[in-house]
Amino acid sequence: MRLPSWIAQHLAALRAVLVFTVLLGIAYPLAMVAVGRIPGLDGRADGSLISVDGRTVGSSLIGQSFTDADGNPIARYFQSRPSAAGDGYDPTSTSASNLGPESVVDTLATDPEESSQSLLTQVCARSKAVGELDGVDGSRPFCTPDGVGAVLAVFRADGLTGPVTRVVSVNQVAPATPFVSTYEGTRVELAEPGHDYVAEGGNITPIRGDAPAEPAVPADAVTASGSGLDPHISPAYADLQVNRVARERGADPAAVRRMVEEHTTGRALGFMGGRGVNVLELNLALDREFPAR
Amino acid sequence: MTTTTAGVIFVLSLVVALVAIYKPFGDYMYRVVSGTRQSRVERGIYRLVGVNPAAEQSWGVYARSVLAFSVASLLFLYLLQRVQDKLWLSLGFDPVVPHGAWNTAVSFVTNTNWQSYSGESTMGHLVQMAGLAVQNFVSAAVGIAVAIALVRGFARHRTEQLGNFWVDLTRITLRILLPVAVLGAFALMLGGVVQNLSGGTDVTTLTGGTQTITGGPVASQEVIKELGTNGGGFYNVNSAHPFENPTSWTNWIEIFLILMIPFSLPRVFGRMVGQNRQGYAIAAVMAILALASVTLTNVFELSGHGTVPQAVGAALEGKEVRFDVSNSATFAAATTLTSTGAVDSFHDSFTALGGMMPLVNMMLGEVAPGGVGAGLYGLLILAVITVFVAGLMVGRTPEYLGKKISAREIKFASMYFLITPALVLIGTAAAFATGNNATALNVGPHGLSEVLYAFTSASNNNGSAFAGITVNTTWWDTALGLCMLLGRFLPIIFVLALAGSLARQQPTPASEGTLPTHRPLFVGMVVGVTVVLVALTFLPALALGPLAEGL
Numbered sequence: 025m026r027l028p029s030w031i032a033q034h035l036a037a038l039r040a041v042l043v044f045t046v047l048l049g050i051a052y053p054l055a056m057v058a059v060g061r062i063p064g065l066d067g068r069a070d071g072s073l074i075s076v077d078g079r080t081v082g083s084s085l086i087g088q089s090f091t092d093a094d095g096n097p098i099a100r101y102f103q104s105r106p107s108a109a110g111d112g113y114d115p116t117s118t119s120a121s122n123l124g125p126e127s128v129v130d131t132l133a134t135d136p137e138e139s140s141q142s143l144l145t146q147v148c149a150r151s152k153a154v155g156e157l158d159g160v161d162g163s164r165p166f167c168t169p170d171g172v173g174a175v176l177a178v179f180r181a182d183g184l185t186g187p188v189t190r191v192v193s194v195n196q197v198a199p200a201t202p203f204v205s206t207y208e209g210t211r212v213e214l215a216e217p218g219h220d221y222v223a224e225g226g227n228i229t230p231i232r233g234d235a236p237a238e239p240a241v242p243a244d245a246v247t248a249s250g251s252g253l254d255p256h257i258s259p260a261y262a263d264l265q266v267n268r269v270a271r272e273r274g275a276d277p278a279a280v281r282r283m284v285e286e287h288t289t290g291r292a293l294g295f296m297g298g299r300g301v302n303v304l305e306l307n308l309a310l311d312r313e314f315p316a317r
Numbered sequence: 318m319t320t321t322t323a324g325v326i327f328v329l330s331l332v333v334a335l336v337a338i339y340k341p342f343g344d345y346m347y348r349v350v351s352g353t354r355q356s357r358v359e360r361g362i363y364r365l366v367g368v369n370p371a372a373e374q375s376w377g378v379y380a381r382s383v384l385a386f387s388v389a390s391l392l393f394l395y396l397l398q399r400v401q402d403k404l405w406l407s408l409g410f411d412p413v414v415p416h417g418a419w420n421t422a423v424s425f426v427t428n429t430n431w432q433s434y435s436g437e438s439t440m441g442h443l444v445q446m447a448g449l450a451v452q453n454f455v456s457a458a459v460g461i462a463v464a465i466a467l468v469r470g471f472a473r474h475r476t477e478q479l480g481n482f483w484v485d486l487t488r489i490t491l492r493i494l495l496p497v498a499v500l501g502a503f504a505l506m507l508g509g510v511v512q513n514l515s516g517g518t519d520v521t522t523l524t525g526g527t528q529t530i531t532g533g534p535v536a537s538q539e540v541i542k543e544l545g546t547n548g549g550g551f552y553n554v555n556s557a558h559p560f561e562n563p564t565s566w567t568n569w570i571e572i573f574l575i576l577m578i579p580f581s582l583p584r585v586f587g588r589m590v591g592q593n594r595q596g597y598a599i600a601a602v603m604a605i606l607a608l609a610s611v612t613l614t615n616v617f618e619l620s621g622h623g624t625v626p627q628a629v630g631a632a633l634e635g636k637e638v639r640f641d642v643s644n645s646a647t648f649a650a651a652t653t654l655t656s657t658g659a660v661d662s663f664h665d666s667f668t669a670l671g672g673m674m675p676l677v678n679m680m681l682g683e684v685a686p687g688g689v690g691a692g693l694y695g696l697l698i699l700a701v702i703t704v705f706v707a708g709l710m711v712g713r714t715p716e717y718l719g720k721k722i723s724a725r726e727i728k729f730a731s732m733y734f735l736i737t738p739a740l741v742l743i744g745t746a747a748a749f750a751t752g753n754n755a756t757a758l759n760v761g762p763h764g765l766s767e768v769l770y771a772f773t774s775a776s777n778n779n780g781s782a783f784a785g786i787t788v789n790t791t792w793w794d795t796a797l798g799l800c801m802l803l804g805r806f807l808p809i810i811f812v813l814a815l816a817g818s819l820a821r822q823q824p825t826p827a828s829e830g831t832l833p834t835h836r837p838l839f840v841g842m843v844v845g846v847t848v849v850l851v852a853l854t855f856l857p858a859l860a861l862g863p864l865a866e867g868l
Contacts, residue, residue: 027318033381037389040366040483044490045393048454049447052495053512053537056502058643060512060536069512071560073520080520083530085559086507088522090762098524105638109554115531116437116517118554120635120663122785124672124763125623126866141635143625143666166628173628181709222761230624243631244638247383250557250662289639294318295326297565297643307523 038253076286076308087255088304089113097157100272100316104303106150109252120250121146128166128175128193128230130305132217139217144173144230150246151239160240166230168203172196174233176207177226184227194221194265204231215241240264256300259288263290273314283309318406319617324643327569328611331647335580336524339600342577343584348483348665349492350465350585355372359465362487363702374476376817379466380810382482387426387806390452392807394422394598397448398440407441409518420794425452426677428460428688429796430542430549430658430780433789437552442514442533444554449549454498457545457578458489463809467694468589469817471718475823491579494545501540502573508570509563512536521747535560543574546688548780556648556661565639568661572651576668579603579655579686582693590718594835599696600841606685610678611650617671618646641848646671649781653678656688658780665759665767665783669867672783673859676770679777680855681847682737688778695810696843700834701730703846706833717834719824729815736807737776739855740800744772745858753792758785766862771797776804 027035060069067073082088089112090101097103110117116274123143131140141149146164152171155162168174179190191207194215202212215221222228242260262284270277278314287306291297318326355363355370363370374382398413398421413421416436420797424431434440441450462485469479506512514571515532522528535551539561542549556562559747562571582601586787587596619642626632635646645662652659654677678685684695701717705727708715715722722730748754748768757764763783770783775797782788788797832838 030779033385034389036367037382037385038393038487040386040388041393041451043362043365044455045447045451048490048495052498052749053450055533056499056506056512056537057514057534057785059503065506068509069506069536070515071511071513071518071532072509072563073518073530080328080518080530082520082522082528083559085563086528086530088524088528089526092524100511101523104753113528116529117435118437118552118558120554120557120666120784122635122663122665122758122783123625124665124759124766124785124866125507125625125632125668126763127759128624129760146629146632147625147628164628164630166624175760177418232627238630243629243633244805247629247634249637250660251554251559251637253554253559255559258638261734291318291323292564292569292776295323295330296569297639297644298320299521300638311523 025302074304074308081308082304084305085255086115086253087113090303090307095144099157099268101307102262102269102303105254105257106146106246106248107252107254108248113253115253117316118252120252123246128173128253129222129228132174132197132215132220142173142195144175147246148172151241154241154245158268160264162241164239164241164246165232165235165237167233167235168196170200174203176212176222176229177228178232179226183225192221192226193227231253231273255302255304256289259284259299259301262288262301262306269310273310273316275314280310285311319530320641320643324615324619324647327644328647331569331572335576337583338577343581344588345589346493346581347585349488352488352590354550359487359491362604363483366483367635368481368483370481370484374462374482375477375480376487376813378468379479379482380813383463383809383813384806386482386486387459390426390455391422394425394448394452395419395652397444401441401444404441404443406443406514407865410439410441411450416794420798423798423801424780425449425547425549426456426473427778427801428456428545428547428656428691428806429775429801431545431775431782431801432549432553432780433794433797435553437531439589445551446534447537450541450727453538453541453547453549454490454494455547457494457541457547457689457781458486460688461489461493461578461582462486462690463812464690464693465813467697467816467824468586470819471720472589472591473820476820477817479813479820488542492790494541497544498541498802501544501570504570505536505539505567508567509559510539510567511560529799540574540726543571543657544578546575546579546655546657548652550659552637556659557663557704562661565644566643568640568648571661572648575651575655575657575659576686578689582690586693586697591731592835595718598835598840599693599700601840602690602696603684603686605840605844606847607650607654610654610674610685611647614646614650614671614674615643615673617668618642621668622670623668632668633665635779637662649675650678652781653779654683654685656683656691656778656780658774663784664781665785669863672766673863673867675781676766676773676859676863677851679779680851682734682851683777684847685778690775690841691778698733698812699847700843701726702734703839703843704832704834705730706846707842711830713830716825716831718785719827720819720822721825724820726815729811729818732806733811734850737804740776740804741769742858744776744796744800745769748772751792753790756787756790756793758787762862762865766866768863769858772800775800778805
């Protein structure tokens with residue numbers, strides 16, 4: 025029996041799919057798995073796992089949270105960057121925040137479950153928290169002293185123009201104090217949960233404030249990474265944490281700083297990527313050298 | 318060394334490497350697609366598939382073979398996802414839901430690799446390696462094969478024959494993609510990319526918490542994901558994941574893999590039409606557009622405009638410390654200038670104008686240098702439109718490489734060009750008309766950008782995203798699936814029809830009035846036509862999204 029050519033062609037196509045599946049989908053990846061068993065390469069192909077006393081504690085490529093059960097930082101450890109992967113550094117739920125550069129207005133619902141923070145407020149809150157933990161100034165441009173985004177909804181008589189009729193600090197609710205008392209002569213109100221001041225006609229106006237352009241808390245300390253698993257922090261953020269970690273462990277800050285340098289990776293070939301400190305490896309080395317008292 | 322200097326050297330090193338391989342790798346690919354001697358493995362494959370490697374095909378048969386192969390791939394991939402729980406290495410995951418399986422099957426068969434799922438919690442290892450990664454190879458080979466068929470249309474005279482799809486598919490896969498993939502996978506494993514069949518290792522962290530260290534055949538898939546300009550990550554966060562892209566130098570390798578085939582294909586074109594300088598002209602157009610885009614993306618990202626980047630002090634949200642801002646921007650440009658869509662940082666959190674650049678790159682039609690094969694045929698279409706425009710100016714019948722561009726040819730070229738803008742703009746409008754734009758994470762102009770980005774990415778077969786938007790709903794999976802399907806195969810049909818029409822012609826000898834297509838003047842005109850066409854088509858949409866946000 026001869027098949028009509030249009031069926032024959034589809035059978036040829038199906039056979040081609042199967043042949044390539046066996047070749048490229050089974051033989052090739054399994055061959056590469058076999059290559060990954062080569063001594064010296066096997067550790068890397070298996071995820072660069074780190075063991076302490078025969079117990080696997082993580083991967084040198086995957087970051088970890090160094091917080092207690094409530095999510096508070098454990099002071100004797102260097103802290104990783106903020107993470108948007110699950111509850112933080114969860115490899116089964118990797119994610120970035122995906123919030124945009126003008127995500128500046130919090131959603132303040134009457135039900136806290138439905139509230140969500142803008143990226144700006146997240147940045148401000150982290151900066152304040154890191155500043156307090158490490159004893160430096162946590163202020164940043166566009167942030168209020170109480171650690172939310174310094175953003176006003178400005179209502180004008182004619183919509184976009186005209187005299188100011190009303191001003192709301194959209195990310196601050198009672199009992200906070202508005203970060204500025206007046207704007208163009210009008211008293212600044214606090215926000216009330218459940219209001220959408222953009223929909224109500226307010227012009228969103230972020231206020232720069234007088235914080236230094238280069239804040240004491242480094243950029244990587246207040247931003248989530250793309251993967252949510254970033255194993256590194258910048259040398260600047262590590263440096264900021266040296267005194268606190270040394271104090272908690274009763275160690276000489278100079279010795280801790282030396283260990284930070286040992287765990288700092290430069291740019292590959294001098295020009296690729298950024299300089300980073302591997303937090304897990306550094307903390308492991310600290311536990312070895314200066315065990316917690 | 319300052320951050321900026323390091324970023325500039327990073328780009329220059331890529332340029333040097335691509336220039337260095339242009340001739341040898343292009344010549345190698347030329348020998349692969351024009352050679353006639355078949356290896357024993359290849360002869361075995363032809364026998365198993367049941368095709369005669371010596372029989373050439375007309376454009377219609379070639380197109381039907383492409384479509385038949387793609388339909389078979391689509392069905393196979395759909396079924397594999399739907400029954401994954403019954404097969405090995407499923408890691409206990411449920412079957413993929415129907416609309417998700419449809420979207421993913423279309424996505425990988427069309428070389429888009431848009432991901433409406435999260436890899437680590439949806440796809441078992443078998444689906445990843447025997448389903449998704451296989452399509453990473455063959456969808457790339459299909460793109461290259463179609464481009465080669467178009468070039469044969471220019472190179473051949475008075476014939477119906479454009480080559481044999483099955484032979485092209487097999488030779489490109491086995492002789493170009495597979496060898497580079499094996500070498501690349503080895504290099505990535507050296508850097509720390511995972512390659513095992515582990516279902517994950519549970520560990521107790523330093524602070525007593527638990528963490529699951531995932532495993533899987535990642536390296537073998539990662540390399541072809543970049544080399545074939547596919548872009549579908551093993552994990553949700555794609556090449557930002559330390560197990561896909563562990564170091565700054567694997568990042569360099571991945572960008573290089575993305576660009577190596579598309580930037581070398583003009584050499585194949587030049588060799589096949591017998592004038593290497595025509596290849597240089599096409600490569601020059603690609604390089605000018607690409608360098609301009611990479612530069613602008615870097616400038617916008619490093620300048621860090623916008624409220625949040627200024628509050629932070631850098632556009633570091635969604636970026637990894639090991640890649641830093643500049644290399645992340647370069648990756649973003651490379652992945653959208655091609656049809657890759659892999660990401661090592663999250664475009665949604667870029668500065669407004671920095672995030673506009675990936676969008677513009679895709680809107681350019683991904684021709685600088687574009688996806689494997691798709692970039693070359695896209696740019697050749699633009700070259701055809703350019704000689705047509707030039708012909709209009711001087712009032713004579715335009716010709717390109719000795720082939721007359723008459724009404725028939727220009728119709729195919731125009732249809733090709735119109736498909737993606739129509740899909741992008743109609744799709745975006747439909748999302749807003751039906752209220753499905755509400756799944757965007759961000760509000761205001763950025764919310765519009767998320768929707769516009771989704772349709773631009775799907776219709777151009779890119780696959781990257783402003784990933785805040787939720788797209789695993791039935792409406793989004795269906796709509797974007799249709800955009801991917803139509804955005805891939807309608808252009809391919811028009812390209813092959815154009816190839817058939819060109820191959821039938823007898824060559825017109827060049828005369829004094831012929832526009833030389835290898836001179837800087839022509840290169841500049843193609844660049845101009847490309848930019849003007851895109852600006853006219855998309856400026857209004859861009860003005861409502863990223864421009865409104867960033868200016």
